[in-house]
Amino acid sequence: MTGPSIPVGVATGVGSWPGTDPREAAAIVVGELPALPHLVELPDRGVGADMIGRAAALLVDLPLDTSTTAYRLAQRPGAVTRRARDLLRRDLDALEEAWEVAGRRGTDQPVKVQSVGPLTLAAQVELSGGHRVLTDAGALRDLAESLAEGLSVHVAEVARRLGSPVVVQLDEPGLPAVLAGSLAGVSILQTPRAMPEPEALAFLSSVIDRLESPVLVHSCAAGLPLALLRRSGAAMIGLDMSELTVADLDGVGELLEDGIALALGLVPTLGPEPAPGWRELAQPAVTLVDRLGFPRSVLATQVTVTPRCGLAGASPEWARVALRRAAELTRAFADGAEFD
Template identity: 45%
Template sequence: MSGPFEAGPGELARGPEDLTRGLEALAPAVPAEPPRPWPAGAATGIGSLPGTDIAEAVKTVLGELPDLPYLPELPGRGPGAEIIGRSAGFLVDLPVELYAARWRVAARRGRDLRRTADLLERDLDQLTEQADGYAGPLKIQCAGPWTLAASLDLPIGGAVLRDPGAVRELTASLAEGLAAHVAEVSRRVPGARLLLQLDEPSLPAVLAGRVPTESGFGTLRPVEPVTVVEALETVIGAAGVPVVAHCCAANAPIELFRSAGAVAVALDLALATDLDQIGEAIDAGVGLFAGAVPAGATPPTSARVAAGVRDLWNKLGFPLADLPDRVVITSACGLAGASPARAREIMKVSREAAERLLDEARS
């Protein structure tokens, strides 16, 4: 009788190495990691810029952040240009209006929504003109369902967040509206590979039960994580493009963003203290939009910014060679409060820091 590795009649002799190779051949192939929806060594901005000149803002972004430009937002133009009004303008069959300096659900479309739509149309016209012939990644932004639910009021008063049925309606409406917005931007800039950023600065308060009631004397009950993820999944799934989840507040729910399907998380690094959550997300393939350049102060040098991001990466325990592919450098938050010159300087520092890190990783 032949031994386990001895040739039997009519067989070729097979050793342990042959058996190992045979088992490896039968094992399913490990799929290659999908390419990132941004180039290695990229920098971008969070969204808002100072001023009221959208033509100049688009020109600045395309010039200073050529690897990952974005459609800028100019809240200085007033209601309908700031994050809540602009984002509420994407809602389908759920009109809103301004009342006592707050946005609330309305019975019908009115002049506030017409103004919001007009501002967006101007933005898209400038993007169409100045990005003519552009081919590459392009980021657009919108408030996420939970920040909208915490910021929009019901007609009878109080945040939409207080009514679970209203939240579901808002989520479905936002999902439909963002899908249409993505399609419109794709039509206007056909060479663009779109990336959608969902801004959720209010989500930590939603999860912790810190959103105030209408009277201001109490707070709304916290929302369960599973419910949060379901709403985010609805919007992310409808968008049809990769989604970055942005939260510049403390205690950003990174794990929930990852569970909902975000390809990256955008964080203010000064507030991102839970390194375990960040490391687990990166280990699972999620990218990091590192808010490494302070938005409200004189920016540090690009060398200092690069060193800070590199130090964080080393603490997380990942190879330096992987950093440029997985990390995008950004300002810590929006730049609406900066001067135009300072905003441009912050964008330049972000770009140069990303280039430094790319050079270091390749050397």
């Protein structure tokens, strides 16, 4: 991995955003997230716009179609792949326009792009017979290679369009289920096996190692294999604070000790009324570093703040508030505010 580091002590988004207007979304994200804006995903647009559908626009020589149950590998590019590529092109056009308006072209200002990770992708995409790609080691290897190649091309295009460095986020919400073997199969006798951690690590690292950008591996799922992620080559690990348990404390501490940054989901996806203040939102992170025995200054030097997953399901008003609350938290952490 080469290139710039991932900014810490800043706010960023997870990826998804409510609505269907890419220009409006890009303008808001570039305006509200001055240190690390991101290329948004707008799943409300339907097929080709969700996390797995976005992969249809990135994969090289592995087109996707849809079945009655899921996305499926296809023999040749069809309507689904063409739609996914068109939506991605529109999103890039919108981000490039917002970037120009904000005067950020040719600066050192990084931007983040997101993609589903290889294991979650293989768990959600079907082979022609209806089995998950995950059940075929050769197909999984081909999928990981195709994703890595497509992401490299995507990153290069974003960097060229914006004249800025790019950070890559790999979303792996399905990783715990892949390791546990808890995914359903086409029949009760054909459920996917539990994947050993060394095998899962090899597939994830194969994608990270191909990218010439710093990588954030993100998941809002409970029970993340933090030791595996620590060895993956990722520069930052994204976690939802509401999913962490006492059993995760040692793993989080080892990440910080190894110099791996954290992206902590601290802001609720669906806005409560009244909206919580920064002290209330900061408390889980403060408690975490206190319990681990780290100085609170680590919240400014090794932590990036995000909303929790699923912001696409929020109202447009709360989505913008969530980004502002995340930015408020980073300022409080940087200022060494009193939280007690």
